[in-house]
Amino acid sequence: MATEALGGLSPIEAFACVGVAGVGAQWLAWRFRLPAIVLMLAAGLILGPVTGIFIPSRDIGALVPPMISLAVAVILFEGGLTLSFKRLADARPAVRRLVYVGAPMGWALSSLVLHYGAGLGWESSLVFGGIMIVTGPTVIGPLLRQAKLTSRPAQTLQWEGIVNDPIGAMVAVLAMVGVTVWHSDLAIGRALAEFGLGLGFAAALGVAGGVLLVRVFRRNWVPEYMKVPLLFVSVLAVFAVSDSILHESGLLAVTIMGLVIANADLPSYYEMHRFKEHATILLVSGVFILLAAGIEFDTLARLDWARTTLFVVLVVCVARPLTVLISLIGTNLSWNEKILIALTGPRGVVLVAVAGIFAERLVENGIADGEQIAPLAFVLVLATVLLHGFTLKPLASKLGLTSGEKPALLIVGGSQFSTGLAAALQRAEVNVLITDSNRDHLRGARADGLPTFYGDILGEAAENNVEFLAFGAILAASDNDAYNTLVASDLGPEFGRDSIWQVARHKEDRARHALPSQLGGQPIAGNRTLAQYLDMLAEGWAFRTTRLTEEYTLEDWHEARPGAVPLVIVDPDGEGLRMVAPDDEFEFVPGMRIVSLLPPDLVERISNEAEAKKTEDQKEKARDQAEAVRKNNGEADYQT
Structure with a gap:
């Protein structure tokens, strides 16, 4: 043998x-x-x-x-x-x-x-x-x-x-x-006594x-x-x-x-x-x-x-x-x-x-x-x-006891940035939850009908009320840099460091403010602070969700959206998502969806194109309906 x-x-x-x-x-x-x-x-x-x-x-x-x-x-x-x-x-x-x-x-x-x-x-x-x-x-x-x-x-x-x-x-x-x-070999009484002792x-x-x-x-x-x-x-x-x-x-x-x-x-x-x-x-x-x-x-x-x-x-x-x-x-x-x-x-x-x-x-x-x-x-x-x-x-x-097959992202911190990102992710068929210990920060998300949790995500109330097992990734994006780092460091061992992301800290690029690599989460594309993202939104930047296909490839997306900042990639099979890291060159897969921030001029142009297409579609639909009415009534064909 x-x-x-x-x-x-x-x-x-x-x-x-x-x-x-x-x-x-x-x-x-x-x-x-x-x-x-x-x-x-x-x-x-x-x-x-x-x-x-x-x-x-x-x-x-x-x-x-x-x-x-x-x-x-x-x-x-x-x-x-x-x-x-x-x-x-x-x-x-x-x-x-x-x-x-x-x-x-x-x-x-x-x-x-x-x-x-x-x-x-x-x-x-x-x-x-x-x-x-x-x-x-x-x-x-x-x-x-x-x-x-x-x-x-x-x-x-x-x-x-x-x-x-x-x-x-x-x-x-x-x-x-x-x-x-x-x-x-002991007698029962002595055996019990030794057992107790x-x-x-x-x-x-x-x-x-x-x-x-x-x-x-x-x-x-x-x-x-x-x-x-x-x-x-x-x-x-x-x-x-x-x-x-x-x-x-x-x-x-x-x-x-x-x-x-x-x-x-x-x-x-x-x-x-x-x-x-x-x-x-x-x-x-x-x-x-x-x-x-x-x-x-x-x-x-x-x-x-x-x-x-x-x-x-x-x-x-x-x-x-x-x-x-x-x-x-x-x-x-x-x-x-x-x-x-x-x-x-x-x-x-x-x-x-x-x-x-x-x-x-x-x-x-x-x-x-x-x-x-x-x-x-x-x-x-x-x-x-x-x-x-x-x-x-x-x-x-x-038995109806699953959280669904959709990927899910937990966003810590309520802000206009979190609300806009969550809404765009929902359009990409991603489950989201925005958490914050300040009730006022969640008003915008609630007004938009987004799921929220009021309380400390690290507290016992969250442990009893938040379905952590349903979320595959976490983004720490509150208005407190130290708290973001604490959340990312505390939840990292449980979720995995590759699933914990964090907006950039103020002055983190300076040596005296730098943290060891084992603390905090991974940076997201652009590596901006929450304040910088909010400034971008104030200037007219907007979230958009785009689905790529065999006909509309990643190259087409880059060409049509110069200056766009991709933030999240949703898998084509809908089973996962990942935040885009700085200088991340992700590969094209048909069916994948990109959630990104677009600059103001691009937002306006795309909006105008969308409105023009919508108007043209409405005109075409009206023509078809008018033609159908005339045929139904036996009217002579004529050009409007």
């Missing part, structure tokens, strides 16, 4: 292989708009059981279990950092119900499905059932963007994934610790570690550049100490430590959060490649595929719908929204990572069917990701 022929990789080659495969799969997923987890699964299977290039047990050996354990600890700590009690209290009632009612009900129903459907014992069912509460926050985001759901179901699904991520892991940890103590120690250690770090950060006992490294090593230390007292309790300790830090309102929280996101991407990629490469086809072959299929069907068609529909009784969601949420529950990387490590622990405790958890997790993840990846958009469209 390929395994024997290659002879294995050195540890350094193995680590490089895991990194390249994991990050490469995530990049390909982003590039081709595919679920990253599917490509990582394919990459791991190809490297491992298919070709034998990388076999974790052979090439890394004893390092595999501790590496996965530490990676899962950081992943769960990241989950704890996302769980702010304040934001949960402010979340929609539907999200709270899915947490308070849905999580325990999901655990119970999933355990029943695993026991009676997949045929697992109660110990394995309770542990794996807890993990199955997690609905894949790393998977649901890309699916929601692709489907372009309306606000309420999209935010409910997204928040459910974020909040239930650490809760599902904690439930699984508790179940695993219980199983470990139960299968020890172990959990109490883990919880206390997590709280103490979080409180200590918060105090250290608040009192500036460490410099800013050392906060993230200190956080990282603290996670590893808390995990190791707690795990040495009671197996698997370290995962509970680091999750609780993340909760404490998330709710401390630290000034450095966002910097830590972004670093944590980057670390999590690397760790998730690595864990998934390790687990997929370690899968053996013999293990998959030993699965009872009739029971496995029944298990997946029961999860998708019974356990998930029942959990959601019962949890959402009495909420303000419509039946269509409840049905969509009930039929959408993709599982992700966290499920596979945690299932893989707990499977080994169950086998170590003498529970033979624990070895089925990892392959069952792979099957469930693959089935749900593929199922929802192909059905979510058609289902949402059928």
Whole structure:
């Protein structure tokens, strides 16, 4: 076989292989708009059981279990950092119900499905059932963007994934610790006592570690550049100490430590959060490649595929719908929204990572069917990701819960420039939304019937009321340069730097006013300030939308519109748009539409030509109608 022929990789080659495969799969997923987890699964299977290039047990050996354990600890700590009690209290009632009612009900129903459907014992069912509460926050985001759901179901699904991520892991940890103590040689009373002491120690250690770090950060006992490294090593230390007292309790300790830090309102929280996101991407990629490469086809072959299929069907068609529909009784969601949420529950990387490590622990405790958890997790993840990846958009469209197929631009800042651009974009069949925290700035847009949002786009009100998932690009064009830069910098990581644009700042061309390249958005054509654009409009410049065809090409457009400033290009298929950058030489595609600013003389000439054509059309129409009347009345033909 390929395994024997290659002879294995050195540890350094193995680590490089895991990194390249994991990050490469995530990049390909982003590039081709595919679920990253599917490509990582394919990459791991190809490297491992298919070709034998990388076999974790052979090439890394004893390092595999501790590496996965530490990676899962950081992943769960990241989950704890996302769980702010304040934001949960402010979340929609539907999200709270899915947490308070849905999580325990999901655990119970999933355990029943695993026991009676997949045929697992109660110990394995309770542990794996807890993990199955997690609905894949790393998977649901890309699916929601692709489907372009309306606000309420999209935010409910997204928040459910974020909040239930650490809760599902904690439930699984508790179940695993219980199983470990139960299968020890201790008497029941002493086993329960050690179980309680172990959990109490883990919880206390997590709280103490979080409180200590918060105090250290608040009192500036460490410099800013050392906060993230200190956080990282603290996670590893808390995990190791707690795990040495009671197996698997370290995962509970680091999750609780993340909760404490998330709710401390630290000034450095966002910097830590972004670093944590980057670390999590690397760790998730690595864990998934390790687990997929370690899968053996013999293990998959030993699965009872009739029971496995029944298990997946029961999860998708019974356990998930029942959990959601019962949890959402009495909420303000419509039946269509409840049905969509009930039929959408993709599982992700966290499920596979945690299932893989707990499977080994169950086998170590003498529970033979624990070895089925990892392959069952792979099957469930693959089935749900593929199922929802192909059905979510058609289902949402059928239920009338999509934001439409049109491209969309969110414009921050209400002004005559924003209003004119938005109106021109609407003529190009682009959805727009103008936002501003000053109500007076939105009067013109409202008078023209344009969609608006009154409030701070970075505030919680916008998070609850603006359908961010519906917008593919953002233009920061308020009257405050600093706020434009803040908006572009804050939303850039979420939307992508290539989708964030900004009008030029006052004096930005001077060295003392220049900003680092990582701040702000991309400049638009002309690289003018908002004041300069408004001056142009005051001088008589006007927005126009032009559609190019095979007969009317880009060269014809340039020739007919000398001095025009192209601002936005709308794709011919109507699926996307992009702002035109300074000195951007865009290519001609038949059907594309150009939104541009035209100089006053050109506006007047085109208007005169349009009026003349309109008059000529009216004359021709009148002649045709007169001729038709005369024929109908039998009058003699004559020239008017």
